Amino acid sequence: MTFDTELIWVLARSTGTAALVALTLSIVTGIALRTGTFAWLSHNRGVRVVHGFLTVLWIPLSLGHVIALLFDRYAQIGLLDLVIPFGVSYGRVAIGLGTISAQLIVVVLLSTWLRARLTTGQWRAFHRLSYVAFAAAFAHGIMSGTDLANPAVAALAWAAALCVALVAVRRVVVSRGVAASVVRATRS
């Protein structure tokens, strides 16, 4: 393995996949906070702690992915491409979705750090952007991920997305159930 090309290429691929795994765990634990989906595993405080802790994992992995691709001479991604999406000469949409995802994640992170200065509604609106960020990151991985060409890795990625979808659907159902019970209680 030569340092200048192959190690950077391996780092770019492995950090990208691991960042998607950590982001999946973060999204799943975040959604599950309201529904108690993981009540069998741990109490809500534990799930909340893990949800916050996962930022320590996916931030450096995402940064590692971006930095490795900046140094990869085959990828030809410049600093400007981190700011302006869809400007890469090849894989315009696939790589642009990665840029969009990264930018949305930065917005979500900033809103989390500035939570004390935001209203609950504002913070919630910003935090819901993480759904879009995850969808963009997943599409970016499917469309451009070299390792996702392997059926086993692709199956794992789709399983992660399915897991997020299931937990999200459960949250919507539970929220509607709670809302309906509140309406019934106010009418009676």
Place this chain on the structure above:
Amino acid sequence: MLPPRAGVHLFGMTDRPRHARKPLVASTLVLRTLATAITLGSFGAMAIFANENLYTSNAPLQPAAVVAVATATPAPTSAPTTVTSTRTTVRGSVASTSTTALTRTKQS
């Protein structure tokens, strides 16, 4: 036969309240370790996998950098050339000329 009292089952077993159910993992340290293990495990596994499969021919994206490398050094021929890179193989004709360069000077 008398019905059992509410909350009391046969043999004197009582209902346990739901909130008293103990979770599988109570320690947050264990949960954080589990999340770290899953994430870093996937990182390590993918690093090994990527190292063993450096050249993926069916990858969805093939960088165009190799085309730029191929056109940067034109050969004095129009025959199809094959440029093999570490990632992919690009086949194409390199447009070039063998005529001498012309220089124009401004005439007064």
